[in-house]
Amino acid sequence: MPFRESIRQIAKKMQSCEEWLELVRDLQEPIQTGGLQAELHLRWADKGDLMAINALQGFVKETDFMEASLRKGDRCLVVEHEERICAFAWVTFSDFSLALWYTLKLPPGWSYLVYIFVHPRFAGRGMGSALLGSLMKAVRDQGGSHMIAGMYSNWHASFRMHTKLGFRVHRRLSQCRLLNIFPTPPKAV
Numbered sequence: 001m002p003f004r005e006s007i008r009q010i011a012k013k014m015q016s017c018e019e020w021l022e023l024v025r026d027l028q029e030p031i032q033t034g035g036l037q038a039e040l041h042l043r044w045a046d047k048g049d050l051m052a053i054n055a056l057q058g059f060v061k062e063t064d065f066m067e068a069s070l071r072k073g074d075r076c077l078v079v080e081h082e083e084r085i086c087a088f089a090w091v092t093f094s095d096f097s098l099a100l101w102y103t104l105k106l107p108p109g110w111s112y113l114v115y116i117f118v119h120p121r122f123a124g125r126g127m128g129s130a131l132l133g134s135l136m137k138a139v140r141d142q143g144g145s146h147m148i149a150g151m152y153s154n155w156h157a158s159f160r161m162h163t164k165l166g167f168r169v170h171r172r173l174s175q176c177r178l179l180n181i182f183p184t185p186p187k188a189v
């Protein structure tokens with residue numbers, strides 16, 4: 001094997017890549033979703049809910065940052081069961097930094113679904129679809145035209161839920177790490 005090819009193969013072995021998908025939904029197209037069971041209740045989150053929302057996703061964000069995002073205009077729709085939050089969907093209308101090199105720019109009318117989460121105890125029973133459908137309708141009724149969602153290509157449940165609700169892939173980005181540590185700038189693939 002030529003020397004240059006051997007080096008290329010070694011470098012490839014020391015590199016790991018992940019594929020990030022960006023999906024888009026035209027909110028003017030019909031939005032069809034099932035409803036929530038009677039014992040579940042939908043409402044917008046406020047400042048007092050942030051600790052519970054943060055706990056659900058394993059404290060990956062600063063509560064102060066979430067509070068500042070709400071003040072800036074982000075919205076978060078929650079599902080409650082027996083007065084406890086069991087699912088949430090967070091949407092922003094502001095440009096969103098996805099990585100060191102990549103800020104998602106949102107034109108007027110566009111929104112980005114930052115995260116949707118259903119507590120595992122309630123998963124697989126239509127709650128995620130009902131929550132996302134309700135959020136899409138609410139954003140559309142407030143004048144929104146498109147919603148973007150992003151996920152790694154191996155998040156199968158999320159990908160299926162989004163495509164079932166009419167989201168379509170509009171961009172694929174490959175993010176690689178050298179020696180499994182150092183991130184390289186994302187590339188459109």
Ligand SMILES: CC(C)(COP(=O)(O)OP(=O)(O)OC[C@H]1O[C@@H](n2cnc3c(N)ncnc32)[C@H](O)[C@@H]1OP(=O)(O)O)[C@@H](O)C(=O)NCCC(=O)NCCS
Nearest residue numbers: 116117118123124125126127128129151156157158160161
């Ligand atoms: C993704 C998530 C929100 C889905 O919520 P959910 O309440 O389980 O979703 P639903 O019951 O409404 O299912 C919607 C569709 O997703 C797919 N789906 C749900 N669970 C799945 C699983 N375990 N494996 C594969 N597909 C699955 C199915 O296509 C399903 O539609 P169908 O039942 O008509 O076939 C939930 O699994 C979750 O919170 N995951 C962890 C956080 C996450 O990945 N969030 C997405 C960030 S982009």
